[in-house]
Amino acid sequence: MDLNAAFSAVADPTRRAILARLAHGEATVTELAGPFQITQPAISQHLKVLEDAGLISSRVVGTKRPRRLSKSAIDAMDHWLVMLRNALEKNYERLDEVLAAMEQTKKTTKEMK
Amino acid sequence: MSKLSLKTEGEKYVVVTRRFNAPPAAVYRAHTEPELIQQWMLGPEGWSMPVCLNDARPGGKIRYEWSNGKGAGFHLTGEFVELVPPNKIVHVERMHLPDPTPDNHIETTFEPDGEGTFMTMRMTLPDAQTRAAMLATGMEGGMETSYVRLENMISANAELNKMAS
Numbered sequence: 001m002d003l004n005a006a007f008s009a010v011a012d013p014t015r016r017a018i019l020a021r022l023a024h025g026e027a028t029v030t031e032l033a034g035p036f037q038i039t040q041p042a043i044s045q046h047l048k049v050l051e052d053a054g055l056i057s058s059r060v061v062g063t064k065r066p067r068r069l070s071k072s073a074i075d076a077m078d079h080w081l082v083m084l085r086n087a088l089e090k091n092y093e094r095l096d097e098v099l100a101a102m103e104q105t106k107k108t109t110k111e112m113k
Numbered sequence: 114m115s116k117l118s119l120k121t122e123g124e125k126y127v128v129v130t131r132r133f134n135a136p137p138a139a140v141y142r143a144h145t146e147p148e149l150i151q152q153w154m155l156g157p158e159g160w161s162m163p164v165c166l167n168d169a170r171p172g173g174k175i176r177y178e179w180s181n182g183k184g185a186g187f188h189l190t191g192e193f194v195e196l197v198p199p200n201k202i203v204h205v206e207r208m209h210l211p212d213p214t215p216d217n218h219i220e221t222t223f224e225p226d227g228e229g230t231f232m233t234m235r236m237t238l239p240d241a242q243t244r245a246a247m248l249a250t251g252m253e254g255g256m257e258t259s260y261v262r263l264e265n266m267i268s269a270n271a272e273l274n275k276m277a278s
Contacts, residue, residue: 008245
């Protein structure tokens, strides 16, 4: 799975709305197009982007191709954001220590005066 | 409980907020004085910043170089746009991996919050695609290690799914 493609795919508000709808369960193109003021071909184009990014998958049921969320892809993106947050948090925990040491130095300097 | 918040806003923004138990003057110094920056802006364990140039005045240059001590490294360059000590820093930066990433325009504010400081770092990327790429490749401090770990995790996951089906 290409995380870059996945994050690009969710940058679009319509695609985020489609993912939100699919979080409630499998849906067909007709069902997905329902709430949007856009054509079915446009929805299909968005679905293609989501599918290429590995965020959704489809199966064939008669003449229909219902889409569903690909759980491992969503988990991977979640996991990535958590790691990014953790790396930043690690930096800021070190900054907390630097700030505490600065405060301590200031106090010591004052006492020496 | 993590004190850090990282959120995307609209198409092009990433907003990071965090509170510190020190006044804005100290937090501002820790963001502008090289000998202080080198102690904390490091990313994962095992990385250091052997080169830290930070000319904190409008138009002044920034250059941070990270190394994992085993031959891997990358660097960041930037320029200061505006400095309002101790409350605001506006600068532009780009990572060199080794090709330069598009410019990330960053406005950092330090607001007094009781005895401490509330920091808001607002990043503006040129477009949604660039933001996506930045989030996917990690923002600073040697994220490659995490990225490799994630790739391993994803392929392990794919193997498990294959076995399950």
